[in-house]
């Protein structure tokens with residue numbers, strides 16, 4: 001399997017190269033050259049099978065010959081062995097038509113673990129084979145950072161630098177990033193928003209000299225392997241409800257568009273998905289785009305679902321590429337426009353293609369709190385604010401097919417918001433018992449590319465030892 005950039009001006013790469021490359025050299029995002037298609041029999045056979053077995057089948061065509069099946073199987077088994085639930089991603093019925101897909105049973109209590117636990121193993125494997133080291137940079141609105149730190153802590157071949165927006169993540173999220181104690185981990189509170197953090201990460205990748213000198217790699221969903229690993233749970237969930245003989249829909253709480261793009265990928269691979277519903281919080285740029293056809297930034301503001309306080313939705317670029325019929329030139333033009341004028345109009349054909357597959361809805365702060373309270377009253381089930389957005393928007397969709405709302409975080413990650421909504425403060429699981437007592441270690445940096453690059457260059461062992469050491 002080969003991969004090409006959404007902007008069409010970067011080298012075509014194999015899986016292992018895409019894994020280590022992160023952002024394409026032309027600033028674009030890698031997608032598979034063609035979508036592998038799974039047969040109806042294969043999909044039917046996923047029902048009731050252990051999650052790691054399904055993962056192996058879904059991932060193999062993307063990995064191709066780059067990693068042996070035995071090695072991939074070992075890494076998949078290890079990755080999903082870290083989850084607290086034997087099903088990894090269990091499905092819970094929440095109403096006659098509604099289901100909740102619980103994605104928060106991993107080490108850091110958010111869906112990011114599903115991909116990150118595998119990504120860390122894949123990267124270590126490829127780096128070891130090549131005798132290389134890497135400097136990993138990541139931007140987080142709260143969950144990617146903790147998941148990456150948990151997955152990479154202690155890794156001998158990587159140094160990990162995570163930028164989080166100062167004062168805009170929950171205390172649990174912050175402590176998951178700042179208390180690892182691992183020497184290869186550096187948590188940075190940036191004076192800015194998540195969009196600023198992500199812009200700095202992309203700027204570091206676009207700085208060729210710095211990128212080469214530090215052997216830069218990325219763990220955000222700019223990295224194709226993140227999306228790839230997230231495709232699996234769309235298959236397990238749908239197959240358990242009768243796919244491919246029955247179509248299902250998914251509602252996905254959306255920020256950077258990585259998770260829902262994984263659902264789109266599953267559909268391209270043959271999964272019968274009726275509709276993919278984008279659920280947003282008050283930062284509703286994607287919902288507005290679907291309605292008006294105009295992607296227009298208005299400034300991001302803090303909500304009780306901080307992980308979705310995002311306005312520059314990175315993976316929307318992958319969708320523009322696909323929905324335009326892979327017109328890289330169109331994607332380049334739109335991305336240049338957003339840089340210049342903070343807005344672009346989605347061309348008519350591309351918009352029609354998006355609207356044919358996606359719907360969108362928004363839940364405001366009042367609706368999020370109401371959904372948490374009402375769900376607890378009706379079924380003694382505690383939602384986190386992000387998952388509440390998904391369920392709220394899911395319930396407003398028409399249709400008769402099963403609707404699966406993705407529950408992306410454990411309620412204990414956001415205890416203040418959950419308590420304000422329903423009066424119950426969810427306790428952290430025993431794995432996190434001493435989290436709030438652990439000693440924190442992090443640095444505060446200004447929103448300044450030079451300052452961040454200097455900070456990384458001074459600390460990365462890939463820089464001091466040479467990328468191939």
Ligand SMILES: Cc1ncc(COP(=O)(O)O)c(C=O)c1O
Pocket residue numbers: 110111141142143144221253254255256257258259260307308386408409
């Ligand atoms: C808990 C939670 N829910 C939803 C999202 C949105 O997912 P995505 O950025 O893939 O759209 C995030 C952040 O990515 C998150 O951390």
Ligand SMILES: N[C@@H](CCOP(=O)(O)O)C(=O)O
Pocket residue numbers: 139140141142143144145219220221222255256258307308314
């Ligand atoms: N919500 C995310 C934002 C980054 O998303 P990613 O999927 O691109 O890593 C977070 O929690 O950090």
